[in-house]
Amino acid sequence: MAMRWLVHDCQSGDSLVFHFSGHGSKERDYDMDEIDGFDESIWPVDHEIAGKILDDDINDTIVRPLPRGAKLHALIDACNSGTMLDLPFLCRMNREGAYRWEDQVYMSTVYKGTRGGLALCISACDDNQTSVDTTALSGGTATGAMTYSFIQAMLKGHELTYGHLLIAMRHTIREASARVRFKGPIASLVNKLLGAGWTQEPQLSSSEVFDIYATKISL
Numbered sequence: 001m002a003m004r005w006l007v008h009d010c011q012s013g014d015s016l017v018f019h020f021s022g023h024g025s026k027e028r029d030y031d032m033d034e035i036d037g038f039d040e041s042i043w044p045v046d047h048e049i050a051g052k053i054l055d056d057d058i059n060d061t062i063v064r065p066l067p068r069g070a071k072l073h074a075l076i077d078a079c080n081s082g083t084m085l086d087l088p089f090l091c092r093m094n095r096e097g098a099y100r101w102e103d104q105v106y107m108s109t110v111y112k113g114t115r116g117g118l119a120l121c122i123s124a125c126d127d128n129q130t131s132v133d134t135t136a137l138s139g140g141t142a143t144g145a146m147t148y149s150f151i152q153a154m155l156k157g158h159e160l161t162y163g164h165l166l167i168a169m170r171h172t173i174r175e176a177s178a179r180v181r182f183k184g185p186i187a188s189l190v191n192k193l194l195g196a197g198w199t200q201e202p203q204l205s206s207s208e209v210f211d212i213y214a215t216k217i218s219l
Helices: 002-007 055-063 145-156 162-179 187-194
Strands: 015-021 024-028 038-042 071-077 089-093 099-103 118-123 203-206
Touching: 002 015, 002 055, 038 055, 055 071, 071 145, 089 162, 118 145, 118 162, 145 162, 162 203
Parallel strands: 015 071, 071 118
Antiparallel strands: 024 038, 089 099, 089 203, 118 203
């Protein structure tokens, strides 16, 4: 209902933001439109009663209705969230910052794009990764690593491009992960309990391809 409200009466010139911070998971894909064979889902507070919300439904609700001239930014701080909006293109970036756009359409006959608008999703991690809440970033309060690194990058950056935003977020998370990594016979248990030494790389997906180092973020 909230997603439908977000895009209701949306028109050219509108800029929409959808933020979710919570649990995410992978579900078996039964309509054969996923490269890895799994849908992604978010867990609303009533998921035990009403069920999870699949990426197919998120795409159908807030991506496909987006009209020409409108823009949507989705921030998804959850596990398995790389393609949570089921957008047609995923930006694959290596540790050096080189990138390429990966076509996610696969063999699906279902249109996953917009009605001419631009939809972008900045997600906490790849579809096969987990995201963490940790005290390593804030120094005391447990925060979502993706949400915290996004806010810090936006506060420090001036006219950031999407490429530099991804690099800044990944750098913040890698530094924090390395800083709190413990060693020793019980290290794996301690690291797990404290959210230390994790592997998490924020991702960018989009309804269209573009130069991520030439395009500035405009919310």
